[in-house]
Amino acid sequence: xxxxxxxxxxxxxRFYKFQxxxxxxxxxxxxxxxEVEDTIEPGVNMVYPCNEIQKVAWNVLKNFDHxxxxxxxxxxxxxxxxxxxxxxxxxxxxSNKMKGEAFRTELATAYPDARLVVTKESMTVxxxxxIVYELLKDKLNxxxxxxxxxxNAATQEYTPTRTVDRCPLCGVxxxxxxxxxxxxxxx
Numbered sequence: 001x002x003x004x005x006x007x008x009x010x011x012x013x014r015f016y017k018f019q020x021x022x023x024x025x026x027x028x029x030x031x032x033x034x035e036v037e038d039t040i041e042p043g044v045n046m047v048y049p050c051n052e053i054q055k056v057a058w059n060v061l062k063n064f065d066h067x068x069x070x071x072x073x074x075x076x077x078x079x080x081x082x083x084x085x086x087x088x089x090x091x092x093x094x095s096n097k098m099k100g101e102a103f104r105t106e107l108a109t110a111y112p113d114a115r116l117v118v119t120k121e122s123m124t125v126x127x128x129x130x131i132v133y134e135l136l137k138d139k140l141n142x143x144x145x146x147x148x149x150x151x152n153a154a155t156q157e158y159t160p161t162r163t164v165d166r167c168p169l170c171g172v173x174x175x176x177x178x179x180x181x182x183x184x185x186x187x
Contacts, residue, residue: 001040002143003047005054007032007061013069014076015122025076030125030149032061032132037143037160043168052172052181053140060135063100063110069123070116077118090114107131125154133158 009030015022034057038047070077084090092099092113099112108119108131121127125147132145133156141162146155165186166172167179177186 001047002035002037003050003053004033004035005050005057007034007054007058009061009065011064011067011069013123014074015124016071016074018122028149030128030147032128033146034136034140034142035144036140038141038164041166041168041171044171046171048141048166049171056139057136058100060100060103061132062098063103063112063117065098067115067117070118071122072118072120080116081114084114103135105131105134107134125149125152129154129156
């Protein structure tokens with residue numbers, strides 16, 4: 001069975017070297033849907049608490065919300081960083097409270113202080129799915145990711161490979177036999 005959680009993400013990007021309207025800097029409201037698969041935990045009668053999926057995933061995904069996403073070879077990138085430096089926000093601002101954990105993968109690097117994600121490829125709906133899976137595959141038993149942005153959408157199915165030992169009281173993953181949420185200890 002699957003628990004399904006949805007995230008709304010506001011972002012700006014462009015498709016550098018693309019021949020069409022998307023070559024111009026523009027913004028979107030993206031909808032990311034994560035489907036996490038496992039057996040139903042008898043104590044709580046659920047696969048995985050959706051609010052816990054949100055906590056685990058949002059810690060990384062908030063790097064994309066209200067962020068600029070540019071390809072690493074986009075000539076706008078140095079210009080944006082220069083403007084951010086002159087404005088005094090390249091290394092953060094007091095109003096920047098939505099910072100996620102910085103990350104660096106083969107596909108993308110997040111700079112939370114600058115609200116910037118730099119990608120290897122253009123950030124299409126397919127590209128976002130690849131990035132999100134890479135970031136969360138070791139944290140959640142992902143069965144499917146769907147990303148919709150404007151009129152564009154993509155989905156990818158995965159075969160969950162993790163075996164997760166979960167708390168019978170609140171359903172979250174046990175860490176060394178202990179629930180990090182409620183303190184339950186497995187005997």
